[in-house]
Amino acid sequence: MSNQPKKPLQVILHGMDARTQKIMLMYFQGACKGAAIIVEELDTEVDIIDIDTLIGREALKKLVARINLRPIIVLSKDPLELENILYIEKPIRLAKILAVFNKAREVIEKKDLEKIVPEIQLETKIIAIENKKPIIKTQEVKKVSKYKTSMQLNETHFSAFIGLMTEINFNDEAQVLKAYYNPKDYYQGYVAAAFTMSKSKDRVIQLNSNWKSLLIFPHNNEIWLDADDKQLRAMAALEMNKATGAKLTITPANLELAMVKEKLERFYDMDAFIWKLAIWTSKGRYPQIIDIKKPIYLQHWPNFTRLVITPHALRIAALLVVEPRTMLNISEALNIKPQYVFVFVSGAYALGLIRQPIKKRNEVVVHPTLILKKKQGLLNRILSKLRS
Amino acid sequence: MSQYKIIFTGPVGAGKTTAIHSISDIPPIKTDAIAMDREKSDKGTTTVAMDYGVLNLVEGEKIHLYGTPGQERFDFMWEILTVGGIGLILLLDNTRTAPFQDMKFFLDAFSEFIDNTTVAIGVTQMDLSSKPTINDYHVQLQNLGLKPAIFSVDARVKNDVSILVQALLYSLDPGLEN
Numbered sequence: 001m002s003n004q005p006k007k008p009l010q011v012i013l014h015g016m017d018a019r020t021q022k023i024m025l026m027y028f029q030g031a032c033k034g035a036a037i038i039v040e041e042l043d044t045e046v047d048i049i050d051i052d053t054l055i056g057r058e059a060l061k062k063l064v065a066r067i068n069l070r071p072i073i074v075l076s077k078d079p080l081e082l083e084n085i086l087y088i089e090k091p092i093r094l095a096k097i098l099a100v101f102n103k104a105r106e107v108i109e110k111k112d113l114e115k116i117v118p119e120i121q122l123e124t125k126i127i128a129i130e131n132k133k134p135i136i137k138t139q140e141v142k143k144v145s146k147y148k149t150s151m152q153l154n155e156t157h158f159s160a161f162i163g164l165m166t167e168i169n170f171n172d173e174a175q176v177l178k179a180y181y182n183p184k185d186y187y188q189g190y191v192a193a194a195f196t197m198s199k200s201k202d203r204v205i206q207l208n209s210n211w212k213s214l215l216i217f218p219h220n221n222e223i224w225l226d227a228d229d230k231q232l233r234a235m236a237a238l239e240m241n242k243a244t245g246a247k248l249t250i251t252p253a254n255l256e257l258a259m260v261k262e263k264l265e266r267f268y269d270m271d272a273f274i275w276k277l278a279i280w281t282s283k284g285r286y287p288q289i290i291d292i293k294k295p296i297y298l299q300h301w302p303n304f305t306r307l308v309i310t311p312h313a314l315r316i317a318a319l320l321v322v323e324p325r326t327m328l329n330i331s332e333a334l335n336i337k338p339q340y341v342f343v344f345v346s347g348a349y350a351l352g353l354i355r356q357p358i359k360k361r362n363e364v365v366v367h368p369t370l371i372l373k374k375k376q377g378l379l380n381r382i383l384s385k386l387r388s
Numbered sequence: 389m390s391q392y393k394i395i396f397t398g399p400v401g402a403g404k405t406t407a408i409h410s411i412s413d414i415p416p417i418k419t420d421a422i423a424m425d426r427e428k429s430d431k432g433t434t435t436v437a438m439d440y441g442v443l444n445l446v447e448g449e450k451i452h453l454y455g456t457p458g459q460e461r462f463d464f465m466w467e468i469l470t471v472g473g474i475g476l477i478l479l480l481d482n483t484r485t486a487p488f489q490d491m492k493f494f495l496d497a498f499s500e501f502i503d504n505t506t507v508a509i510g511v512t513q514m515d516l517s518s519k520p521t522i523n524d525y526h527v528q529l530q531n532l533g534l535k536p537a538i539f540s541v542d543a544r545v546k547n548d549v550s551i552l553v554q555a556l557l558y559s560l561d562p563g564l565e566n
Contacts (some may be wrong), residue, residue: 018485058502147515147540149547220518300526304555305510305539305548314554318562321535334562378392379557379564381445382474385549386411 009036009101011073013047014063015056023165024048031094035101041219046104048073051080052090062202071104074334143267152309152387155340162343163237163283163311176328176338180288181281183350188274188281190248192350195223195270197250198263206253211235215253215260221270224260230275236280275307275347282346284339286327290349290356295324299353310347311340317348324357393452394553395470396439397498398479403453403512403543405439408480410546411553412441412453434529439471466497475505475556479543483517488528495532508556510541510548 013021014238028036036046046061050056051074064085065073074080077090086100086107122311151197168179172194191214196205198216207214212231215224240248260266290296292315298320304313315334319325327345331338348354395427409415417440439455456466470476478494480487485534491509495502511525523544525538537555558564 041555081476143515147542149542149545152547164500221521236423270397300530301537301539302534303539304537305551306393306539309551314551315562315564318555318558322562373394374563376561378449379474379561381449381552382443383453383557383564385443385445386554387432 006035006105008034009104010039010043010045010047011036012041012044012046013038014047014059015053016050016156020050025383027092032097032101035098041217043264044070045108046071046073046101048075051079071107073100073104099327103256105283141224142264144265146267146272146306149307150305150307150309153311155311155337158311161308162279163233165283165285166340168285170337170339172327177292179285179287179339179342180290182288183278183281185239186281187238187240188277188350190240191274191277192221195274200254206251208249208251215226216270217267222267223270223273224263225273226259226263226266233280234278236277237283242271260336269306270278271303271351272306275302278347279308279343281309282343284343286342286345287349290327290345290354292327294356295329296320296345296354296356297324297328298348299355302348302351302353307347310343312336313344313347316341316344391450391452391472393454393473394475394477395454395456395457395473395498395501396477396479397466397494399484399494401482401484402471402479402481402490403510403541404479406543407440407477407510407540407541407549408439408453408455410513410544410549411443413444414442417441430448470498470501470551473501473505475560476502479508479541480509480511481513482511482520483513487511487520488525491525491528491530495534505512506556506559507536508552508559509536510540510543510552512541512543514540515542 008028013024015264016024025038028034028038049060049063049072051060060072060074063070064082071086072084073086073088074082075088075092080087081087085105088096088100143181151161165179169175170179183192187209190207190209194205194214195216195218198205198218202218204218205216207216212225212227217223227235286292298317301317301321302313304317312334315336316330319330321331325333327341328338330336330341345354396408438457439453441453443451443453445451454469454473456469476498478491478498480490480494482491486503490552495507498507505553507526512520522538522540529538530559537559539552539555541552543549
């Protein structure tokens with residue numbers, strides 16, 4: 001038997017409030033003498049769940065539903081027998097917890113997780129729990145793209161950044177009505193489907209294509225893609241025919257993960273990524289599923305400081321969050337071109353923020369008129385100042 | 389000439405002073421002092437009176453930017469500060485123990501002012517603590533029957549603060565021109 005000290009088991013805690021987590025941290029550092037450390041999701045080897053709480057029981061259901069099981073250690077005051085799950089009866093005793101940790105190690109070594117779980121061995125950091133600062137995630141700071149401030153486009157920059165749909169004449173009312181696209185025909189649709197699957201399975205997955213592989217991390221709402229804006233924009237515009245579509249596959253993550261470790265700046269916030277992909281796919285068109293003659297409403301404001309702000313997007317959001325309107329009515333009320341409304345709606349729809357209330361038969365849609373407010377001149381001057 | 393102001397509020401350490409500094413045309417007048425209350429462990433100094441900055445508009449017009457004192461023992465000043473205010477910017481620190489409670493506290497404390505104007509919320513320190521997420525805040529706000537603009541904000545970044553203030557202005561009047 002080797003006398004080498006064992007590497008601490010990298011664990012994540014579920015079903016525990018901040019106070020219990022802190023106690024567990026102290027227990028691991030103290031009595032357990034470093035046998036385990038609490039890490040972030042990406043680094044986790046073992047899940048530890050307290051199932052004597054409601055959230056703990058819910059968390060257990062989700063973890064069991066995962067196809068790629070990491071060892072799970074359940075803490076409970078009641079005896080429990082679940083297949084492939086390690087159990088520690090409360091009150092927790094040192095000998096018992098250390099024995100179970102050893103069993104978990106054996107499982108990890110034996111299965112090597114069948115190479116299904118991504119082997120992202122990012123720097124292991126003990127999560128610091130300080131007074132009033134519960135969890136500081138040090139890796140987050142290195143994900144610079146995720147926290148990059150937004151770009152605010154005006155009408156002049158729109159075409160250069162978004163691209164033009166030369167085949168549509170937006171001055172022709174008939175063409176405007178048909179200025180739609182189906183996200184499912186584009187890369188956007190595949191990314192959206194992969195993200196939905198990743199969320200529902202609660203696991204890291206990979207979208208493979210002839211282009212570049214994209215990783216989805218559902219727990220942190222992140223994606224990882226080694227591509228710059230120019231490349232992504234070109235990919236967004238490509239219509240995927242059936243043949244191309246067949247080459248897009250979704251698999252458990254198996255990318256060369258040393259690359260992920262080296263390129264933390266290639267992590268993107270999922271919403272910011274989806275939004276950008278949607279506006280580049282839209283190019284001023286609206287998603288086909290939306291009925292242009294029916295009002296839509298915005299569930300809540302998008303997180304604009306981390307998104308590309310398309311022309312008039314803040315105004316549209318402010319208007320649409322208050323009451324439902326049709327897209328053409330928004331264009332009319334704000335006196336802006338319809339493609340600015342369409343591109344906003346495409347982004348917001350991709351994020352699941354746009355809803356279309358069911359219109360009753362023969363119901364006439366009445367749009368409230370925008371009333372000029374008293375301080376409009378002053379507010380406009382402040383806006384000009386802020387945007388100068 | 390009328391005096392108009394935008395009020396910045398939020399708990400100690402949420403970035404009010406920094407946010408005002410980011411967009412002000414003058415070096416902000418800071419009135420930080422050593423924190424004496426329970427919040428001392430969070431931040432070495434805290435604002436005991438108020439922060440002040442200015443946006444200089446055309447033709448000499450000025451918009452005054454006021455930061456409220458973070459400590460609750462100065463809350464008697466909040467009502468006075470809001471008189472003549474255009475709207476409220478609420479900044480929340482995501483690394484604090486209970487940011488939702490902070491949010492509710494400040495929304496309650498300024499409810500009358502918000503009813504008469506509007507509010508936009510910036511969540512700071514999200515690079516240090518990514519949870520709760522902005523969507524989690526939306527869920528809390530919907531439970532309160534509110535739908536204000538709420539963004540992730542780095543108070544040091546002028547663009548972030550500027551967009552938050554722009555959202556506040558458009559919330560007041562979406563008919564404003566771009």
